[in-house]
Amino acid sequence: MSRRNSGGEDSLFLKLFDYLDKHSDHNDKEILKKIPKIKKAQISNIRANLYKQLLASLRLFHRSNNIDIYLNEQLDYAHVLYDKGLYKSSLDILDKAKTKALEQKQYMMAQNMVEFEKHIESQHITGSMSAKAIELDELSHFLIHRNQKSASLSSASLQLYGLYLRHGYVRNQKDYKYVTEFFEEKLPVYDLEDLDFYEKLYYFQSYVWYSNMCHDFLNYYRYAQRWVNLFHDNPAMKDKELASYIKGLHNLLNALFLAGKYKKFKKAYLELEQFNSDGVLSINRNEESLLVLFKNVHMINLHYMQGSFTECLEMMPELEKIIVSNKYNWDQHRIMVFYYKIACLYFGAVQNENCIHYLNLIINNFFPKVREDIQSFARILNLIAHFELGNELLISYQIKSVYRFLSKMNDLHEVQKEIFKFLRKTPRIEPKNLNHEFGLLRDKLVIIREMPFEKRPFLYLDIIAWLESRIEGVAVEKVIERNFNLLQNENATLG
Structure with missing residues (x-):
């Protein structure tokens, strides 16, 4: 051209x-x-x-495989024909394109076409005025109602997702109250039977973000599953909204990971791994980016669950190449999550220098109002990694700055408080008494873990597994692997 x-x-x-x-x-x-x-x-x-x-x-x-481009092009053609005085030809294109838009549930575009049809019919005698006016009026009212409903639901989903990206999980009763009121205010009350595909999608997404933030992992799983099932029930929409389907699979896997449902997680992970292996779906760059992103996220999560940290680290150089090259233009939030996950892998494999390296990529960079929870726990894990390396002077200096950071973020949990207490007194603990102190801290944390809103720290780092590893003198990954195998044996016995 x-x-x-x-x-x-x-x-x-x-x-x-x-x-x-x-x-x-x-x-x-x-x-x-x-x-x-x-x-x-x-x-x-x-x-x-x-x-x-x-x-x-x-x-x-x-334009041949993107319905939005095609419909916009048809509307452009209709405007060109109208400007040339070819009113009936313009109406013919609009009518065909409008039918296509309605079939594809592109109601906003259909409304634009209807409004243009109304304009043509009101300005020129086309021979169809009487019957057409009634038809266009009814369709216009239907589309306005549909688009208003869709807009309110999509806004609710977007704002809840934004809240999640800023703050992560709720930290206390005050947070829970705020998030719940925000959710109830933003999400309109609708009967699911009255919602179309997109409206149901936004509705399920809103519940996914809300449930995840509130530690309600059962409902997080339920609504993520409904999100995925929506595409199974409407297979034609899978190609049209492939990115949303992939994100649904990601949230389903994340919910299963957080709930510790290994068998279901493994099954869903294999589905993601084999996604489009037959090449039936046409995948664009954005969708390829999401697939690579989520395959790596859940590959790491799978190894977390199994305790196979060292094995997983063998695959990290390839992931780091992707991150450094910026091949897929991943946002700061995604990159920060990867850095934290990689740091945890190194920590579990007792490679604390490498752990600190990746944590510093978070701590020494500016991530304004993005996953403040991960930024907080990066600093906690950094203190623990330095403790493992015997850097007592550095710890005594950093404890104050980390404490100030967490206080500023309003992110001081009982878990952090107990860890701070422990690290402050470690220089005064005799080596022969250290295991006893580890045991006391572990017992306190086991009790804290059962408290409402105190589960969150254990989602970022299995601190109890770390304490048990110190008491037993083995790597953290060995403790997690042992606990994983015990749980699988128990499940096999029960079921």
């Missing part, structure tokens, strides 16, 4: 494209040196022209 333009800057942007396609260095100085016909004053405009042409070409390439 773009080669039809042959003169001036229109031919220079093609030369720029050929250069950028063959070279990784996109520095302006290098470009001006290699393409002398491009002047310094032109380069900004030529880059912008190239960008515009690339977007236009990509739009043409994707």
Whole structure:
């Protein structure tokens, strides 16, 4: 398409494209040196022209398999025909496109088409005024009601997800009250039977975010399963909303991981691993990014559950290459979660220097209002890793700054308080009494773990397994692996 333009800057942007396609260095100085016909004053405009042409070409390439692009294109054609005075031709295109939009449940686009139809019918005599006016009026009212409902539900889902990204899990009764009131205020009350596909999707998503934040992992699992089942019941929507389906699988796996349901987790994980192995679905870059992201997240979670930390670490160099190269443009939240998970793997495998390295990637970087809970626990784990390395002076210095950070975040739990107490007095504990002190701390934490809103610290780090590892003189992963095997044997006996 773009080669039809042959003169001036229109031919220079093609030369720029050929250069950028063959070279990784996109520095302006290098470009001006290699393409002398491009002047310094032109380069900004030529880059912008190239960008515009690339977007236009990509739009043409994707219009056959992207319903949004197709429908927008049909609406554009209808406007062009209308401007030429071809009113009936414009109405014909609108009618066909509107039917397609309604079939695909693209109600917002259908409403735009109906409004344009109404405009044409009201301005010009087309021979269909009387019957058409009634039909358009009824359809317009239906679509306005549908779109208002969908907009309110999608807003509720988005705002709850934003709340989760900022704060993570509720920390106390005050948090729980705030999140619950926020949820009840934002989520409208609807009968599920009255909701269409998208409305149900937003409704289930809202419950997923809310249940997860409130430690209600049973409902987190239930609504994540309903999210996935919605696509199973509407298989045609899987291709249209593939990213949402993949995210549903991710949340189902996350719920099973948090609830410790290993067998169900393993089954769902294998489903994710084998996703689209037959190549039936057309996967774009965004969907590929999500698949790679969630496969890695749950590969790590699987090894967490099994206690096979060292085995999992063998796969981390490949993941780090993806993160460093920014191949998929993952956001700060995703990258921070990976850094924390990798740090926990190293901690479990008793490689504390590497653990601290990854924790510092969180602590020494600025992540404004993103998963403050993980930022807090990165600092706690950092103290413990330094304790393991015998860095007593560093700990005494860092305890104060970490305490201030957690106080500022309003994130001081009973667990953190007990760990602070323990670390402060360790320099005064005689080596022969250390195991006894580990045992006392473990017993306190076992009691705290059963308290409402105190389960959260144990979701980030199995602190009790760490204490048992110190008492027994083995790696943390060995304790978790032993506990995992005991649980599997118990489940096999029961079932």
